[in-house]
Each structure stands twice: as C-alpha cells, then as structure tokens.
Amino acid sequence: MSVATQDTAIRTGRVTRTLIYLILILFALFYMLPLYVMAVNSVKPLDEITGGGMMNLPKVFTLEPWAKAWSYAQIGVDPTGLQPYFWNSIKMVVPAVAISTVLGALNGYVLTKWRFRGDTILFGLMLFACFIPFQIVLIPMARMLGLMGMAGSTGGLVLVHVVYGIGFTTLYFRNYYAVFPTELIRAAQIDGAGFFQIFWRILLPSSGPIAVVSIIWQFTNIWNDFLFGASFAGADSQPMTVALNNLVQSSTGVKEYNVHFAGAILAALPTLLVYVVAGRYFVRGLMAGSVKG
Amino acid sequence: MGFLDIDNTTKSYGAVEVLHNVDISVDEGEFLVLVGPSGCGKSTLLNMIAGLEDISSGEIRIKDQIMNGVHPSKRNIAMVFQSYALYPNMTVGQNITFGLEMHGTPKPQREKAMKDVASLLQIDQLLDRKPGALSGGQRQRVAMGRALVRNPDVFLFDEPLSNLDAKLRVDMRTEIKKLHQKLGTTIVYVTHDQIEAMTLSTRIAVMYGGYVQQLGTPQEIYDSPANIFVATFMGSPAMNVVPAKVVLKNAKPVALVALHDGSTVSLPFSQDNMTAWDGRDIMLGIRPETITDEDAADRNSSNIARMTNRIVVTEPAGSDTFVTMTFGGKDVIARMRSDADVRAGADFPFAVNMEKAVAFDPETEMRIIP
Numbered sequence A: 001m002s003v004a005t006q007d008t009a010i011r012t013g014r015v016t017r018t019l020i021y022l023i024l025i026l027f028a029l030f031y032m033l034p035l036y037v038m039a040v041n042s043v044k045p046l047d048e049i050t051g052g053g054m055m056n057l058p059k060v061f062t063l064e065p066w067a068k069a070w071s072y073a074q075i076g077v078d079p080t081g082l083q084p085y086f087w088n089s090i091k092m093v094v095p096a097v098a099i100s101t102v103l104g105a106l107n108g109y110v111l112t113k114w115r116f117r118g119d120t121i122l123f124g125l126m127l128f129a130c131f132i133p134f135q136i137v138l139i140p141m142a143r144m145l146g147l148m149g150m151a152g153s154t155g156g157l158v159l160v161h162v163v164y165g166i167g168f169t170t171l172y173f174r175n176y177y178a179v180f181p182t183e184l185i186r187a188a189q190i191d192g193a194g195f196f197q198i199f200w201r202i203l204l205p206s207s208g209p210i211a212v213v214s215i216i217w218q219f220t221n222i223w224n225d226f227l228f229g230a231s232f233a234g235a236d237s238q239p240m241t242v243a244l245n246n247l248v249q250s251s252t253g254v255k256e257y258n259v260h261f262a263g264a265i266l267a268a269l270p271t272l273l274v275y276v277v278a279g280r281y282f283v284r285g286l287m288a289g290s291v292k293g
Numbered sequence B: 001m002g003f004l005d006i007d008n009t010t011k012s013y014g015a016v017e018v019l020h021n022v023d024i025s026v027d028e029g030e031f032l033v034l035v036g037p038s039g040c041g042k043s044t045l046l047n048m049i050a051g052l053e054d055i056s057s058g059e060i061r062i063k064d065q066i067m068n069g070v071h072p073s074k075r076n077i078a079m080v081f082q083s084y085a086l087y088p089n090m091t092v093g094q095n096i097t098f099g100l101e102m103h104g105t106p107k108p109q110r111e112k113a114m115k116d117v118a119s120l121l122q123i124d125q126l127l128d129r130k131p132g133a134l135s136g137g138q139r140q141r142v143a144m145g146r147a148l149v150r151n152p153d154v155f156l157f158d159e160p161l162s163n164l165d166a167k168l169r170v171d172m173r174t175e176i177k178k179l180h181q182k183l184g185t186t187i188v189y190v191t192h193d194q195i196e197a198m199t200l201s202t203r204i205a206v207m208y209g210g211y212v213q214q215l216g217t218p219q220e221i222y223d224s225p226a227n228i229f230v231a232t233f234m235g236s237p238a239m240n241v242v243p244a245k246v247v248l249k250n251a252k253p254v255a256l257v258a259l260h261d262g263s264t265v266s267l268p269f270s271q272d273n274m275t276a277w278d279g280r281d282i283m284l285g286i287r288p289e290t291i292t293d294e295d296a297a298d299r300n301s302s303n304i305a306r307m308t309n310r311i312v313v314t315e316p317a318g319s320d321t322f323v324t325m326t327f328g329g330k331d332v333i334a335r336m337r338s339d340a341d342v343r344a345g346a347d348f349p350f351a352v353n354m355e356k357a358v359a360f361d362p363e364t365e366m367r368i369i370p
Ligand SMILES: Nc1ncnc2c1ncn2[C@@H]1O[C@H](COP(=O)(O)OP(=O)(O)O)[C@@H](O)[C@H]1O
Pocket: B013, B018, B036, B037, B038, B039, B040, B041, B042, B043, B044, B045
C-alpha cells in the first residue's frame, strides 16, 4: 500500500513539476522579451527597424550601431559616443561603492561591538536615511556641494552617493555583525588586538557574504542613478545614465533606434556583470543577515 | 595579600547592582572555582578580572598591581570562553599565535611557543586546519592552547566544558586537572556544575544572587555548608533539609522529626551547643549518603541513630539505589548500596549518621555553628 501511494505521489509530482516549469519558462520568456528586442535591433541597420518588424531577426548583421554608440555618436555638443561617460561613471561608482561599504562595515562594527549610550537611537536615525526620497535632498545637497566647492565634480557625486548609501550599508553590516559572536571580539581584546586590528583581522575576513550584498546593492543603485547625476554633475563628470538620456533625447536628425538600443545595453552591462559574477552570494548574504538581528 | 585579590568589589549596571561586595583572595597556583546557578554573576566577576567589564567599586589586584582600568591585554591573563571563540578565518596555528603576534613577539619565538603548546596538548597534527574542521573536543584543546601559549599569570575559564557531550566533558575535566597539576598555574574557573567545582578546585566560591555565599575548600563546602542554599546546591542528589524541633532528652539535645505516619522519631545531635535551641524549630540537613541500612552505616561514627520509615520509591542506579521516603513532611532521599533489600511500600530500618547532620536557623537559613 505504501508503495502505491508513493507511486502516485511521484506521478502527481511529475505532472505538477512539468506545469510549474512550463509556467516559469513562460515568465522567463516574457521577462527576456525586452532584452531580446534590444539585442536584436542593436545589430540591424536603421532602415530595417524603421521598415517595421521589431521582433524579426536581422537580415543584415552589423555591429556599426555598437561602435557608433560607444565612440562617435552625437552626445551633447561633441560626437564622442558614450565612452567618456562610461569612464565618468566608473570613476564615480568605484570610490562611492568602496567608501560607503567600508564606512557601513565600520558603523556596523561600532554599533554592535562597541556599544555606547544612544547607539540604538543613532542607528534608528541612520535607518531613517534609507527612507528619504532623493528629491527632498536635491536643493540642500546642491547648496552643500556649492559651499564645499565640489559642485559639478566627480568628487561631489561620490560624496552624494556615499552619504545616501551609508544608511543601507550600515543596516546590512549592523544586522550581520549583531549575530557575530561577541566572545570573539573579547578574545581578540585579551590577545591584545586594537580597534582596527580586530576589524581587519577578525571581523572583515568573515564579512564576505554581507560585503557582496552591500557592493551589489550600492553598485546597481549608484550606476543606475539618474537624478543625482543629472542634478549635480558638470559637463565633464556626467555619468553614463545622463549621457544615454542625452543620446536618446538628441533632437538633431533622425532617431537612430539601433544606436539607442546598443547604448542602453552598454549602460546596463556593468550591473548585469556584477549580478552574474556575485549574484549567488547576494541571496546567501541577505539570508545570513536576516537569521537573527 | 594573595596572588589575585578581589577586594570589596561590586558591579552595577545602571542602578542595578548585580555583584555585591565580593572579597576573594587567591594564592599562587590555586584553582578557584566560581560556582552558582545561571545569572548569579559568575561570568561578570570573571570578566571584571579579565578587564572586559568595568569595576564599579572596589579593587582587583594581580601580583599586587591594581588592575582597575588596565586594558585586558596588559593584565597578563588568558581566557578560555564557553564558545571557545576561535577566530574562524585563521588556522589553528594562527589562532594560537595571534596573541603573541599582537604583543610583538618575533616570529621564530612564536613558532617555537606554538610547537611547545601543540605537543603539550597533542594538537600538532591540527595546526593547519581551520576551526570549522575540528570536533568539539579539539576546539576545546585549541582554545586552551591559545591561553597557554601566552604563559599568563592567571588563567580564566568561563564554563569551558558546557558545550561538550557528557563523556568528553569528564575526559576534559581530568585533562584540565592534570594540566593544572603539571603547570601549577593560578586558575579561576567558572561553572554552574557543582560536580565540576568539587572535582577540579582547590577552593570553591559558591555564588547566588550576586553574593559569595561561601568560600572554602571542597570539603568545607560539602561538610559545613554556610547556609541552606549552599547545602542544597552542592552535592547530588541534594542534601535533604527537613523541619525539625529541638528538645532535650536526658539533658542532651535531640531533633524531633515526623515520620511517614505522623509519629516522630528523635535523632540525637552530636553538637552540644544545640542545647541553646531547646524548644525551637530548626531545619535539619542530612546528606543522602548518611541515611543507609544498618550494615552500611559508618563504623567510625560515634552517633548512629535508628528509625523505621516507609519506602515510597526505589531508584536503582547501578552502583547505588536511591530510596525516597516521606520524612519531616518532605520527600527525603537515601543513598543505599545496590544490594540493600529495599522495596517500595515496605517499612525499612534506616541508620542515620547524625555526626554528619547539620542544623539551620529557619529564619536566616544560616547554619547553626557548632
Ligand atoms: N550588560 C548587562 N546589562 C545589565 N545586566 C546585565 C548585563 N550583563 C549581565 N547582567 C546581569 O547580571 C547578572 C549576572 O550575569 P552573569 O554574570 O552573566 O551570570 P552567570 O554567568 O552567573 O550566569 C544577571 O542577572 C544578568 O542579567
């Protein structure tokens, strides 16, 4: 009898599983569709697109739109392509991610292992920073940057993103370190390790999963940010997102959809890359932080 | 002046005082065990010795140096934690030498110290492993190695065996005792396990509610408990404490205690000073092993009292059989030889070694000093 029930259990299992997979594949296709459209049309000559048939595979395959988007499309005044703006974005994102992550880790370390009077309130306030909409800080931030002489510079953008990201990174690291055994810190203190030695030698080497979470989160947010970039960047510090917008919005001549598609994919590539490389640690790290806290 | 002096020390968290005027002086080479139920302040006291907690008032001295406000790493102490607290990202070898590295010991000396400790604890073959790849017993050894390598003045242990299974715990207990005998270092050891306290210590501080209830050798604590708490906390099964009334019989003090049927038995005291308690109620403390059958009664005792009482339950435990009876209105346990002819429901003639009995003041719960 137990054999019979097992048998039916397996068979119903197989049917449901097939069904689930079918539905999942459908959803996946649905989600992939925009990417497909972008990819396909970025390698067509323009007349193939304007002739209709967005979903068709290219009759003539060309990488010309990619080359143009990257190196000589008209953006703003000069035909520079997206290339210089890509490097602007890199110059902004890398330090901003690194600084906000390190500061978040330090904050989490202090808030959990070097408790002081009022630390919970301070953490509450930092959490609050996560819920402030971008728009509210635009004008005060512009004024601050002006006063500090950082308006229109990459450094200014880095500062803005660090300030804005620190609430999130602190939250991640605080929750992660809250379950990190305090006895380890005490053992290290007895062993004679100081504040930063404990941080570098004991805490950080065990922070891999949450550091990945913080880096992915910060990287995608800062790379994809448009509002701060559009508001605070100068002509020579505009990030990729702003340039892409300028490319697409440029009013001169015909709309080169194939170049726009190629540019959009170029703009999205780094975040995609980060997800592919570190994505599975992302989930793991989020879980690790949320077990207790 | 001892080697380690805890002098009138208190600890408060905000307005709450969790340790009250602790006074302990430890000599060099002593094995002091702080024992007491969970929450009594043992770890807090140990952490104060280590410098991990501030001292609210009073003074702690090691080798006559005042330790108040001195950083943990400057006290020349080492600590073994309940969770072992091994650094997960370092190998066993790195774990052991981390403290030396932080104290600026040159690498060749570190390596030598590590080798010595590793062979002492028989963990040579583990040196390149990470703590995650070790068993509980091995981690325990590594944690001890990390403490030993520093060659500290005082070793501090906070419940180091409580994460091990029962068998390993007994083995490691013996190991720690051997190590102490071999190295002769001063140890302060925290546990909630009274058997660990009895077996390991040269002296025990029994703690409860933030007070040191009694400080003494294991024998003193066991035979002459200061109060009912110490009497019942130390020993397994616990000492029986039953209400009794003191009267004089032929001018000698005896304790009247109710048997199962309401009749009373009179048990003569060995201590003459109980005369002063004539006509008053006391609590009488009798250890299970001092209630036996006639044949097993202590031949060296000058004061064996007899009584017949009904057996309620018998619990054979291999080497002994525990017998429960109703005595003084309470469940009282006697520890009999396993071959004693005891059956539940039967009346049995017991022999009570009154030389070992102790009396407590029912008001203060303090032992009445003979
Ligand atoms: N940081 C703290 N703040 C307030 N009370 C504390 C703190 N740490 C310990 N206590 C209290 O001090 C008492 C003693 O704790 P502890 O020394 O850990 O006990 P034990 O080790 O004997 O189980 C407990 O009642 C505990 O609640």
